[in-house]
Amino acid sequence: MPSLLQRKLMQVKPEDAYENTRTLTTTTDKGHYLSLRPLINPTAEQEKFPFESLFGGLNNTVSISNIDETTIKQDFSFGIHSNRVLGLPMQDAAVPTVWKTWESGDIQETGTVHPFGLDKEGVDFVELWQPLNAEAYQSKDDFRVGFTAENARSVTLKIDSKEFYGIVTIVGNIVQGLLQKKENPSISCIRCVVDSETLRFKKYEIKFGESLLQFPSEIPESLVVGSFIHGWEVIEA
Known part of the structure; x- marks a missing residue:
């Protein structure tokens, strides 16, 4: 779960x-x-x-x-x-x-x-x-202690190209992403939440690294395993 x-x-x-x-x-x-x-x-x-x-x-x-x-x-x-x-x-x-x-x-x-x-x-x-509770999470100062529901949103994106390897997880409202640059190794990461109406990422708590523009900034309303979002493959939806 x-x-x-x-x-x-x-x-x-x-x-x-x-x-x-x-x-x-x-x-x-x-x-x-x-x-x-x-x-x-x-x-x-x-x-x-x-x-x-x-x-x-x-x-x-x-x-x-x-x-x-x-x-x-x-x-x-x-x-x-x-x-x-x-x-x-x-x-x-x-x-x-x-x-x-x-x-x-x-x-x-x-x-x-x-x-x-x-x-x-x-x-x-x-x-x-x-x-x-990942569905109630809004920020580091606005969250609720407790378990996340079994049917909460659970999405995983992956990129594995010549230049990058990375993973993005979206659990309930919270987004975390980690990206490794393969040549001249470096690491970048994000933490934010998903807007409930627009599905755009917002309220970034973490934005670090030289490859931030490679991360997606939103998710589509309909997610299909095997499809791609800005070069990231949807491997769980």
Whole structure:
């Protein structure tokens, strides 16, 4: 089912927990996902890339299995990741994570990453996620805590050309997009909402990168899988 999750806590053990980003993760009904993690107060040096990280992938880049009624295991290999694009340390193998839903509805994610190689010491982490209602989302200051309906709008666009690889997810009202330039690698991203009447994108919270003009700026009233929007293929509608 489609979902919108807001991260509320990050802990890299054994350090204290913190949250210095405005992280939202969108997952479509088919399991395609994007996680954009902008820093709330980036330093002057961080302004060049004001994010903790940016990543996502199609559903063939994540393996999901049930552990029990409230816990699942998800192993991510990522179709696009800012660390890979920017040449930063990153685990080559899939990253195993465990997601446990609490009675409150919040979701605890735990895992271990090995950015310098599986033969090196790993880094244990914990993240806490709060579900938001994607159909009620209007902005970072106007949203509703709660789950997204199973029948909420769930759209995925993909581009894979000689120049670019990218994914756009539209879940309920919220749009997130991530685009990698293949030659002279760079990464661009957007976060905004869909106007309920015009279906144009508006209220941009994130517009970053040199390839912003490549993103679509609206969706048609009728979406057909296999059709194209400004060069982006509709792979879920």
